[in-house]
Amino acid sequence: MDKVLISQVGFSTMHKVVTVDMEKDILSANRKLADQNQALLDEHGIRAFDFLGAIGSGKTLIIERLIDKLKGDGKRCAAIAGDVAGDDDYRRFSAHGVAAENISTGKECHLDAHMVDHALERLPLDDLDYVFVENVGNLVCPVDFPLGSHKRVVVISVTEGDDMVRKHPAIFAFSDVVVINKVDLADAMEVDPDSLATDARRTNPNAKVVIMNARQGKGIDDLAEALGL
Template sequence: MCRVVDLRQAVLAKNDERAVGLRGRLAEHGTVALNLMSSPGSGKTALLEVLLERALERGVTAAAVTADLATENDARRLAASGAPVKQVLTDGLCHLEAGMLSRHLDGWLPEGTRLLFVENVGNLVCPASYDLGETSRIVLGSVTEGEDKPLKYPSAFGLANLVVITKTDIAEAVEFDGPAFHRHVQQVNPGVPVLETSARTGAGMDGLLDLLLEAADGAPVHQPALAHQHQQHMHNHDEAAHDGDEEPHHPAAVPT
């Protein structure tokens, strides 16, 4: 009997298995992984520069992995903070995957790292589908992108544990409608915290770091409703895909 297999869902299922393994290993070492996602030019790297510097000033052990299709420019910028930084070149792939991240962390992530920042590829479409084994998913939206960004990318913003508005120092100049942005975020992800920041002036940066450290200490993290729907969909698809298999299904080994 022939059955149609959804290749994309099979790929995501394997990624999710690897993400579960990586999340467990990071937790064993007391490391909180933070997956930062945004469009290109939203200010992820500038935000990370400040966060790494301030974390180190407070004596917090932090490291960063930054992903790009090409060049190591971002890694060089972040390394100036003094924190351990690793560049991942995806060679054209528009997102990171759990197995890819795990391979780059193996043998590199310093023991005792408390905060691991993962700067995903600049893209709000593909990365939204891939669990990296992160503790929290942070989605950035800059004031230059407009207040309707959450409505245009509901999956990315709808799966966020935290939303950060960047470049607020120029909000007035670009006529950014802050209240509308907040409404649109809550429309796709009710209850998610939204923080306003400026890497240039430092506004909101200490508050953001405080929130991340509270999460690292076990404070409740916002759980988006869309995440439960996504997990249920994957579970239902997995059951349907393997219903009637003659051979038992063996999950892929989690990379070490």
């Protein structure tokens, strides 16, 4: 709701200068749309998860692994792939035989609730149990734009270094699950996954931390449990 009142008046002959008091929260428009997205998902009994994380941290592969696991349990999944350009992730999801939507943001560095709303419109919501949303690879901008999912997962990998949490605290503070991926490469990278986990727990004591090696499928069950699947 925007509150408007005129508080200060200065005069000239034909014109006057006024200060118009506003209370317009620019980011709240996205939050409202996000709430609408969640209401739409709830109406259809769908649980949605969005995946955030750096470029190359393993977001797509982790979602693919979850899709395979859930399909094996007889659940119906869909995925929304957000990228600046191309449809590589969309094609990877489609190859698993699930409904998928592609969002090419063009120049935007993040998905917003409006783009996800349109993608949801194109998905067969009546026939789904779970929707996975993969955001654009970016640890900064998506923080300010919730999408309406039920849980937010942030994925980092040991190949990005041992200071990722301390460098990007906000995205960890605003996520429900933190995945530390590619731990099979920890020795080669000389990065201790435990120190990443400690930083993550301190930044967000509410978050569940999951240690993974998605390539070999390790930790998928822990992630599924953290997501309540």
